[in-house]
Amino acid sequence: MPLYIPNEEGYYKESFEIFEMCLFSILKTAISPIKVSVISGGSCTNVHAKLIKLYKEKHIDELVLERDNIGKINCILKALRTANERLITITDSDVLFLNNWENEVLNVFKTFPKAGMVCPVPVFRTHLRLTSNIWMRNLFSNKLKFTSVKNPEAMTRFANSIGWPWLDIKYKDVIATLKGKNNMIAVVGASHFVGTYKREVFNKLPNKNSIYVLGGDSEFKYNDEPVLKMGGFRLSTNDNYAYHMGNILEPWMEEIYSNLKTQSNVYQDFKELKILKSNIVDYFISEKIFKKLFTIKAFKKRVFKMKGLNKEQIKNYLS
Numbered sequence: 001m002p003l004y005i006p007n008e009e010g011y012y013k014e015s016f017e018i019f020e021m022c023l024f025s026i027l028k029t030a031i032s033p034i035k036v037s038v039i040s041g042g043s044c045t046n047v048h049a050k051l052i053k054l055y056k057e058k059h060i061d062e063l064v065l066e067r068d069n070i071g072k073i074n075c076i077l078k079a080l081r082t083a084n085e086r087l088i089t090i091t092d093s094d095v096l097f098l099n100n101w102e103n104e105v106l107n108v109f110k111t112f113p114k115a116g117m118v119c120p121v122p123v124f125r126t127h128l129r130l131t132s133n134i135w136m137r138n139l140f141s142n143k144l145k146f147t148s149v150k151n152p153e154a155m156t157r158f159a160n161s162i163g164w165p166w167l168d169i170k171y172k173d174v175i176a177t178l179k180g181k182n183n184m185i186a187v188v189g190a191s192h193f194v195g196t197y198k199r200e201v202f203n204k205l206p207n208k209n210s211i212y213v214l215g216g217d218s219e220f221k222y223n224d225e226p227v228l229k230m231g232g233f234r235l236s237t238n239d240n241y242a243y244h245m246g247n248i249l250e251p252w253m254e255e256i257y258s259n260l261k262t263q264s265n266v267y268q269d270f271k272e273l274k275i276l277k278s279n280i281v282d283y284f285i286s287e288k289i290f291k292k293l294f295t296i297k298a299f300k301k302r303v304f305k306m307k308g309l310n311k312e313q314i315k316n317y318l319s
Helices: 015-029 045-056 072-080 100-109 132-138 150-163 199-204 218-229 253-257 280-295 297-306 311-318
Strands: 036-041 064-066 087-091 096-098 115-119 146-147 172-181 185-190 194-198 233-237 243-244
Touching: 015 045, 015 096, 015 253, 036 072, 036 233, 045 064, 045 280, 064 072, 072 087, 072 218, 087 199, 096 253, 100 132, 100 194, 100 233, 132 233, 132 280, 132 311, 150 243, 194 199, 199 218, 218 233, 218 280, 280 297, 297 311
Parallel strands: 036 064, 115 233
Antiparallel strands: 087 194, 096 243, 115 194, 146 172, 172 185, 185 233
16 A cells, blocks of 8 residues: 655645545455555655554554655555565555455456456446457457446446546446356456456566656556556456545545444455466457557447447447
8 A cells, every 4th residue: 555645734634544544444344364565655754653653553564664755656566576465455545445345356356267457446437448358358248248337326426536526327327347157247447546466467567666756657567567468357346345535534434434344354265266377469469459449430339339338328438
């Protein structure tokens, strides 16, 4: 969990409270013996003192304090390069985890052997965002199609958290999904702000640190491309199991947090999760060749119709 709170005024006034809510929501809802790493880059002295207290109280397993703001990706790399856990969750420090998030993420990994990254929050319009390998393998399969959104209210709340005052029905009526065994459904595509990864995808990390403190191509090179180079799918849970809180503490967050139930660490066997193997040929074909077909309007229109969108929905998805 990377953290950046340079002061506790104005924009950052409630940031540490939100971070604590994030941290303790993880600890309360985990069903496996999770180890939490917090990497603070450029946070103020007072925040570092609070983090040390949490570490001493054993709420944090690994704590790294950097005086300078080295950026989100480089903070993550501090812990990532030495992590040996089978699954690794990377999360922003303003995510409120809900009960069953870990179980549902695990179910996606177990149902879809090629899953390389799973997000516990389905987000609108991620269907063509670094998902060409999914579409290429399932273009003529009825397992891949647009279906009704499971939790439109949660999707609206996510939109609110990123500054959208509302979310039009055209963004939350249907979403691209993939069906697996036992009719398990996963959403195609994933968001960056929280996600769980199979450890082996990070074998494809760049050798050098990111040159960007914020933005640039860092998210793609360090979070996305490694998954694709290992032939992994980027998926999300069908229902919503976490919320993006932002920088302002609101009553609904406190209400949801107070109603979380403490879960037992009962899951410890990750052996059934299939290991991904490097697949550069698949990556090249799907990302460099097949992906270009979706730049052709007629092709995209035909595929969207084949996958269940009506005329009005196709018009919205092409705009």
